Amino acid sequence: EPACAAPSLKSERNSDFNNFTYKPDEVIVTSESADLLQGKYTEFNGNVTIFQQNQTIKADNAIYDEVSSQFSATGNIELISDAAKVSGLSVFLDEANQDLELLGTKYQFGFNAGRGEAEVFSVTNSNKLKLEGATFTTCPGDDPSWLFSADRIQIDQDKGWGEAWNTVFKIADIPVIYVPYVTFPISDKRKSGLLFPELGNSTRYGTYIAQPIYFNLAENYDFTLTPKYMSERGLLLQSNFRHLSQNSANILQMEYLNEDKDDVELGERHLAYWQHESNWQERWNVQLQWTDLSDDNYISDFSSDYHHQSDTNLNNFAMLTYYGEDIDISWLSQNMYELGPHTPSYDLPIQMTIDWNANSVGDSLQFLVNSQYSLFQNEYKDVNEVQRLHFAPELTYQLNTPAFQLLASTSYLSTYYNQKNRILDEEQEISRNLAKARILAGLTFEKQTTYFKQDVRQTLEPKIQYLYVEDVDQSGIGLYDSQLLKEDYFSLFRDNNYSGIDNISAANQITIGFSTSIYNNVNKELFRFGLGKIYKLNNDVSGTNDELVNSKQAVALEWFGQLTDNWQLDGGILYNQESKEVETGFVSLDYWLAKDKNFQFNHRYATDVAGIKINQAGIFASYQINPTWAVAASYHQDLESNVNMDALIGFEYRSCCWSIQLAAKRQIVVDLNDAQIDSNVDVEYDNGISFNFKISGLGGDLSSSIANLFSESIFAYRRPYLITN
């Protein structure tokens, strides 16, 4: 660690503090001479020391006014308390309510490395500090590399944060930023570095600076305004309002850029996002999520706290739910708004679902009925309006003990479709009825063992499932809210290959699998290995649109865990026995020496993701050269089209009160306003240098944070969990 941790004040105070026994309402003063006028005042002269419960004051001389029980003292004053060590010209101490005020002071905080000067340093009821005409820095030595100067700084130790008015931030005595009002954490308890300005430069934004301003309006609602100036784009105003109440939670995010210099023809650009949840009269719940964008590419251009930078759609929905004793009813209206030139999915103006359960929760025999009415609309599709009525009674017997799990269920699914085709101008009615049966049984074995010299619990869980789904003709039914499910180890034991009921794949198969896991004493999973296989009992499953209907003969393998003291391996493979090829596979190999001395290699392969082949590899590496210098890099390559998608290199220089991260990055940029997903012909790149200046010593952030650089990468890095580090 850089050798500049702040001196702890506690030890300093105790030297001459504890040879007095204290009564709560008593002050002890030592001096070279004392002059008491009973009932009026007392004058102390000659290196006077005033001892109190929680602070000690030294002065050349002091006068105690007994009537108002107030001290005033002058001549090289020194105050030492847990909160701060302050030297000054004079002090005024109100003994009754523990307030004090020092003038012309130099101070050093006790709760963090902060220090500086202040014309007035006052303490009210012994934990609220107020500094007027003050400077603040955490750098040791006489000429600090950076400092804040502010008209007024107020620190509330209980709440763990402070406020400052008219603050100028100076680096090496050059004023860099002026902020009228700002709040900052005095410990890492309450808020992370919301205050710190973000400076940077990239081809997309030019040089940019964002300065968040946080207004804690009340205990249950706050507002953050973040003006972000970008030389290539203009001034983007980002605002976030959060409100909580006993029964409701609301988030409103508004962002506005009146003119984007980069694409002027887009006109104003904005994002409005509302997330709401509330409960009414015990059993009713309302949930709502709605986003409005000025154009499809807004999020990938400016990102947002509530969307992922490379999202392909917006999930706008409103849902009302009634949670009854044994019946749940919900009304949903949902629109998945597509970003970019993709075939829009069906809009769902109204969907009503009723789930009725005849038995109480714990019964092993359960009879439940799921029924649902859905109205789908899609003006871009020939079948532009579909009504679907679904009714599915199910009888299940479930036994769930630690050693043995059994699930047996039979159900009858009957679904009626009314599909309107605007081209043929006809209404097609289809009804589909099929039976389904499923038996899933599993055993759990366990033993205590050791894993890298640690006592652990290892489980072995064999599982077997028989699934029968009647093969019926459903070729006339389109896919409205159903999609082929990703096949991996977990999907082997599902009873449908589709996410909805618009296609229920026929099946007459047995699935066998086992998994073994290792848990430490706090039940964290350290290692897992799983293998599963589907056996189809008869191949001649007629049915139409065969590949859609029929489930595959697949083997799935999945593992993750620590191999040696420093190596961890994660991976998974899905092998299709019929086509004799690996359909999906990923591997990630981690070498971990210390928090900032590690390396990861990862590779992903998938034959068909939305019809596209994925074959990508990447590395993450970070290395702490010495306590001040650290370097980190990450590189991800699309092996299919031999294109680099994301490359980062970053250096961090850390002195004890500030740190600089200089990072260069080259990242693929999505332009949803025109690109198709399978072409990277006109793909743009964002090359940027980002410069992140951070002051440290405020909260507990003394350790290096070079690994935070990886959060800039598109492929965020997940730290392996190794027992031995």
Place this chain on the structure above:
Amino acid sequence: SDDLIINASNQDLDYKNNTLHFSGNVIVQQGNVTIKAEELFVITKDGNSEKLIATGKPASFSQQNENNDELSAQATEIIYLVDSKVLQLSGDAKFQQGGSVVESAKIEFDLKAQRVKAEGDESNNGRVTTRLKTKKD
């Protein structure tokens, strides 16, 4: 001023030309003032006592004043100037009144002005220690 009542286990009335000497748990009473000591010298001037020098381990002084918060002091040597009503304590001097306590090498107490002056010297590294009672609202 009120007259002085002194009793002690033994006394020597003409110890020197104008000095009386008492020893053995000496108790001096004058109005609301009481002095107790091991040994006492009384310096007289034309017939009435002018200066008392009391010594003890420690000698003690107490006074009950009007608003009856009792005042007390002690030191190895207490000098009492009767006319000017000034008390001079030296040697581990301690003065207590109304909850406040002053301790130092030398303390001078002016009974009329109710004023206390305390001085440290090299015997207790020159420090005066004062304990003040603060009224907590």
Place this chain on the structure above:
Amino acid sequence: CGFKLKGHYYLPESLQTLYLTSTKKFSPLAKQVKIRLSQNKVVLLPKFNVKNAELKILPEQFQRRTLSLFPNGQVAEYELIYQVEFEVRLPNKPAQHFSFELTREFQDDPNNALGKERERELILSELRVLASDRIMSQLNGIK
């Protein structure tokens, strides 16, 4: 190789009867935990009482981590990270806090967002069942 059937874990004595609650009113995870508790013959109290244990399900969190991109830079596969937190307070003992993560891979298809959203919801409901089993085995280990 030393494996034997997992002992029929009756939860520790102090957890045979407990009050199940969750900070979010209609938490689906709490409902799933309720099913597992009932299946393991745990007596669920209608309201809190200080003599018995309390199991409080804290709000669940969903994170996403990009795993691979389509040629045009859009997300092809991402990792769904489901974070679970809960507290157990035994009678006249301080609350013990537990948290764990479950992850699943998810392939995106921009051309059928509604179908994909149902897949994401199906995965989350499967993760909740897995999480309730994990919570049960964690309760088993509480002293």
